[in-house]
Amino acid sequence: xxxxxxxxxxxxxxxxxxxxxxxxxxxxxxxxxxxxxxxxxxxxxxxxxxxxxxxxxxxxxxxxxxxxxxxxxxxxxxxxxxxxxxxxxxxxxxxxxxxxxxxxxxxxxxxxxxxxxxxxxxxxxxxxxxxxxxxxxxxxxxxxxxxxxxxxxxxxxxxxxxxxxxxxxxxxxxxxxxxxxxxxxxxxxxxxxxxxxxxxxxxxxxxxxxxxxxxxxxxxxxxxxxxxxxxxxxxxxxxxxxxxxxxxxxxxxxxxxxxxxxxxxxxxxxxxxxxxxxxxxxxxxxxxxxxxxxxxxxxxxxxxxxxxxxxxxxxxxxxxxxxxxxxxxxxxxxxxxxxxxxxxxxxxxxxxxxxxxxxxxxxxxxxxxxxxxxxxxxxxxxxxxxxxxxxxxxxxxxxxxxxxxxxxxxxxxxxxxxxxxxxxxxxxxxxx
Numbered sequence: 001x002x003x004x005x006x007x008x009x010x011x012x013x014x015x016x017x018x019x020x021x022x023x024x025x026x027x028x029x030x031x032x033x034x035x036x037x038x039x040x041x042x043x044x045x046x047x048x049x050x051x052x053x054x055x056x057x058x059x060x061x062x063x064x065x066x067x068x069x070x071x072x073x074x075x076x077x078x079x080x081x082x083x084x085x086x087x088x089x090x091x092x093x094x095x096x097x098x099x100x101x102x103x104x105x106x107x108x109x110x111x112x113x114x115x116x117x118x119x120x121x122x123x124x125x126x127x128x129x130x131x132x133x134x135x136x137x138x139x140x141x142x143x144x145x146x147x148x149x150x151x152x153x154x155x156x157x158x159x160x161x162x163x164x165x166x167x168x169x170x171x172x173x174x175x176x177x178x179x180x181x182x183x184x185x186x187x188x189x190x191x192x193x194x195x196x197x198x199x200x201x202x203x204x205x206x207x208x209x210x211x212x213x214x215x216x217x218x219x220x221x222x223x224x225x226x227x228x229x230x231x232x233x234x235x236x237x238x239x240x241x242x243x244x245x246x247x248x249x250x251x252x253x254x255x256x257x258x259x260x261x262x263x264x265x266x267x268x269x270x271x272x273x274x275x276x277x278x279x280x281x282x283x284x285x286x287x288x289x290x291x292x293x294x295x296x297x298x299x300x301x302x303x304x305x306x307x308x309x310x311x312x313x314x315x316x317x318x319x320x321x322x323x324x325x326x327x328x329x330x331x332x333x334x335x336x337x338x339x340x341x342x343x344x345x346x347x348x349x350x351x352x353x354x355x356x357x358x359x360x361x362x363x364x365x366x367x368x369x370x371x372x373x374x375x376x377x378x379x380x381x382x383x384x385x386x387x388x389x390x391x392x393x394x395x396x397x398x399x400x401x402x403x404x405x406x407x408x409x410x411x412x413x414x415x416x417x418x419x420x421x422x423x424x425x426x427x428x429x430x431x432x
Contacts, residue, residue: 003038005054009047010034010062010385013408014069015356016374020309026352028404034067036381039426044375062385066398066411068355069374070129070155070382070425071329072362073319075228075268075289077134078119078145078158079103079112080322091234091298091323099322103137103161104170112141116148119321123154124430125417126327127384132228132266132289132318132366133158134200137171139181143188150193153430155382157226157366159198160185162215163206175210182218190225194425198226204241204254216258226264226366228289229255232277233269234300252277261286266365268318269294270308271301278311287314287365290357292335294320302339305347316361330412333358337412351408381427386411388419 012032019025033050035042035057043050051059079102086098106112123131135142135158142160149156162178163171173181182199190197199218201207207215219227232238232251241251248254252273255261261284268289273281281288290303308315317332325331333354340346347353363373372382388394397410411419423430 005035005037005042005057007051007054007057007059008034008036008062008067008383009059010065010067011404011407012044012067012375013355013404014044014374015352015360016376018360019350019352019356025356026405026408028408030404031063032067034375034383036427039381039428041375041377041379041381043377062387065385065387065421066407067383067385068127069359070372070384070423071127071358072316072366072373073123073128073131073329074266074287074316074362074365075291075318076131076321076327078116078321079106079134079136079141081115081119081122083322084324084326086322087297089298090236091300092236092240094298094323100168100171102322104168106136106138106141107170109140109144112136112138113144113148116141116144119145120148120152120154121432122327124152124423125420125432126329127386127420127423128154128327128329129382129384129423129425130155130362130366130368130372131157132198132226134202134228135159135161137161137163137173139185142185146185146189146195149195153194153425153428155194155372155425157196157198159200159228162201162211164208164211166206167202175208175214178211179214179217186218186222186225190222196224196226197222198228201229203230203237204251205237205244212254212258212260215260219260219264226266227260227262228266228268231255231267231270232272233295234298235272238272250274250277252280256280264367268320269300271295271303273304273307275311278307278313282312285314287316289318289365290315290336291318291320291324292332292339293324296335296339297325298323302343302346303336305336305340306345309347314361314365315357316365317357328416329358330415333412351405351412354412355408381424383424384420385422386415386419387421388415392418394419
């Protein structure tokens with residue numbers, strides 16, 4: 001029996017092509033129609049044309065709404081959900097004062113479960129359908145995150161955070177213990193309920209060569225798992241890494257020595273890369289998570305987007321959560337625009353660029369380019385419906401918008417969770 005088709009009528013936008021490579025990346029339908037069947041996109045086009053091909057299909061009349069592909073967060077920390085807003089400190093001091101004490105609390109599994117519930121709820125409320133997430137330093141807390149994401153229906157990749165030096169004793173574990181814990185989590189969660197495992201050393205400064213070798217072993221033994229960590233976020237951090245690994249010419253070289261670069265790998269921040277590092281990231285098809293709000297909050301610097309583009313390095317957006325301003329991927333898109341406008345030599349970004357960075361770029365970074373990130377036929381029906389409150393400034397801006405690009409720009413600038421009306425992953429509506 002052929003699965004039924006349902007039609008969604010709304011203003012619909014997506015970027016199935018890369019706006020950094022073509023002028024015709026944005027597809028916009030003011031009176032659009034998205035046809036969905038069996039959790040997959042069947043067709044996207046103007047309402048009249050799509051409706052004519054499916055005259056008996058159920059129609060969800062969402063006129064007055066804007067539908068985008070589900071937003072994708074390429075870097076975030078679930079244990080930091082309750083410490084957003086730590087002002088006045090740079091990275092390493094911020095970690096010592098705010099982040100690490102809170103991460104120690106994840107050892108209480110009941111507390112971790114409560115935070116995991118809050119974290120996944122906030123992802124959904126902000127329209128995020130897919131996220132690459134730093135788990136906790138504790139196996140039970142990371143397990144709680146996998147379980148909360150499965151219950152919510154969110155597409156997630158996460159893993160136990162590895163550290164065996166430089167952090168408080170309660171966050172450290174022996175490399176052998178880390179290896180066995182990761183294997184247990186992979187066996188239990190990887191490939192189930194939209195979940196994948198991500199091998200997650202916190203950063204080179206807190207991981208010995210033995211721990212990095214464990215990471216390499218896990219990547220070899222489990223094809224299909226992801227890898228995530230931090231790189232080149234802050235000058236003090238970079239100097240400390242150079243002291244810890246005196247044989248390495250660059251921060252990136254530490255990971256490269258253990259074969260941890262590649263299309264499965266995402267490196268957060270990369271605010272201060274050398275030309276050689278950018279070349280190596282591009283050559284290995286590695287990705288970077290660009291976190292503009294966090295970079296500004298911690299005074300780390302402005303992301304050299306044009307240098308990444310010139311070198312051919314893939315990048316997408318990350319909220320970072322604790323060190324940033326919250327869960328809004330669209331707010332990261334806006335702040336990316338603002339910082340690039342403000343910095344000398346910044347990249348010129350249009351609404352199409354920002355939508356791409358918030359959706360398809362994230363899918364490509366996470367190895368999901370064939371699964372989600374836009375509304376091409378056959379892809380998963382991951383979507384978010386925005387409809388602002390009737391008297392909100394955004395509602396008036398959308399009503400007066402003279403073009404699809406103006407509508408999209410207004411949405412990116414003003415939309416928050418108050419405007420998110422429905423979120424779906426694989427066609428299934430999430431609880432908000």
